[in-house]
Amino acid sequence: MARAFFSILTASATALSLVLGACQTPPPPAPPPAYDYTQPVPEGDLLGDDWFDNTAIIGHSLMEGFEGFSGVNADIHYFTATGLSAAGTTGYSKFKLPNGGQGTLKKGLEQQQFDKVYIMLGTNEITTSKDRYKSNMTAILDVIRETQGDDIPIYILNATPTTKKKSDSTPFNLKNITKLNEAIAELCEEQECYLVDLYSCFADENGYLPAKNSTDGVHLVASQYKVMANYILSHTVEEPE
Numbered sequence: 208m209a210r211a212f213f214s215i216l217t218a219s220a221t222a223l224s225l226v227l228g229a230c231q232t233p234p235p236p237a238p239p240p241a242y243d244y245t246q247p248v249p250e251g252d253l254l255g256d257d258w259f260d261n262t263a264i265i266g267h268s269l270m271e272g273f274e275g276f277s278g279v280n281a282d283i284h285y286f287t288a289t290g291l292s293a294a295g296t297t298g299y300s301k302f303k304l305p306n307g308g309q310g311t312l313k314k315g316l317e318q319q320q321f322d323k324v325y326i327m328l329g330t331n332e333i334t335t336s337k338d339r340y341k342s343n344m345t346a347i348l349d350v351i352r353e354t355q356g357d358d359i360p361i362y363i364l365n366a367t368p369t370t371k372k373k374s375d376s377t378p379f380n381l382k383n384i385t386k387l388n389e390a391i392a393e394l395c396e397e398q399e400c401y402l403v404d405l406y407s408c409f410a411d412e413n414g415y416l417p418a419k420n421s422t423d424g425v426h427l428v429a430s431q432y433k434v435m436a437n438y439i440l441s442h443t444v445e446e447p448e
Contacts, residue, residue, distance in 0.1 A: 242399075248362075253437060256440075257281060258440055260283075263285075265286045266326060266364075269426065272427060272432050275429075290331055294335070294339075296312060296328065306319075316355060321359065328344065329391065333383045334378050341394045345398065348398055348400070362403050367405050368409055369421075370415055370417070370418045372418065373424025388406055404442075
């Protein structure tokens, strides 16, 4: 009799436990890990050109080459100019504007809300100090966030390598490219921007741009802009909903 009574009590306790457990609110899902801005964007799936829809691209002649030769079919607005530097970007007044005409970067960004922004700057100020470069870039980022909102995804493309011949004979050398890319990496960490490591995309085993891939030691031959596009499209970050 005692054993039967104990079995009944045990069964009742188990049933009550199950009922109470069912009434409890499950714990909320763990938040996704924070993005590591100290590292370049890792490689992922190759996305289609529509990734670039409603994107603003800010940059110098390499980005002009991207516009002309990458073959990307997307709704991109280019704020670009030959010889453009980070130091000169905020004061430059001849950018093509989304609504037509010419004007400053700020005026153009005030005319349209973009989904993301890409920046490639620095080659035209290759001997500038790290601190000055980061200060000039920060001024650009301030304009972007003032007009586009603090949450706008910003990707910064680092400097591509130069050929050994160019490196051996001009300031566009491996040492200065490395210093510039160190500054870009620091900037991305400090400002929480996504770093796209184009240098690694184009550098050979010695850190130089193969001569066959360049027109003048710095700029790319037309076919290499498609390589650039595919690299960017396979190094993206999925934004949380």
